[in-house]
Amino acid sequence: MATYKVTLIDQRQNFMQTIDVPGTEYILHEAAEQNIKIPFECVVGSCGICQGQLVEGTIDQSEQIFLSDRQVAEGYVLLCMSKPTSDCTLTVELDNYL
Numbered sequence: 001m002a003t004y005k006v007t008l009i010d011q012r013q014n015f016m017q018t019i020d021v022p023g024t025e026y027i028l029h030e031a032a033e034q035n036i037k038i039p040f041e042c043v044v045g046s047c048g049i050c051q052g053q054l055v056e057g058t059i060d061q062s063e064q065i066f067l068s069d070r071q072v073a074e075g076y077v078l079l080c081m082s083k084p085t086s087d088c089t090l091t092v093e094l095d096n097y098l
Helices: 026-033 069-074
Strands: 003-010 017-024 051-056 074-078 088-091
Touching: 003 026, 017 026, 069 074
Parallel strands: 003 088
Antiparallel strands: 003 017, 051 074, 051 088
């Protein structure tokens, strides 16, 4: 399986970092492995705490159950249920990063 470049941006904290994420792994898990603190609770796609927004690229979040069709169409993603299918950029809100 391919590995993709995933850029995470938190404009509130002037943060931008690109991480490598295998296409078989969830973005939240790989971010946590690299000490990027994205808030989460359930990690099963049902609470919405780890929500971000896709700026460019593609992801597979077919397992999530929280977001409405409208939210998905607007680019919102749950990072705990999102696997990259291309290089991508997402806006996120980090938890106590700075």
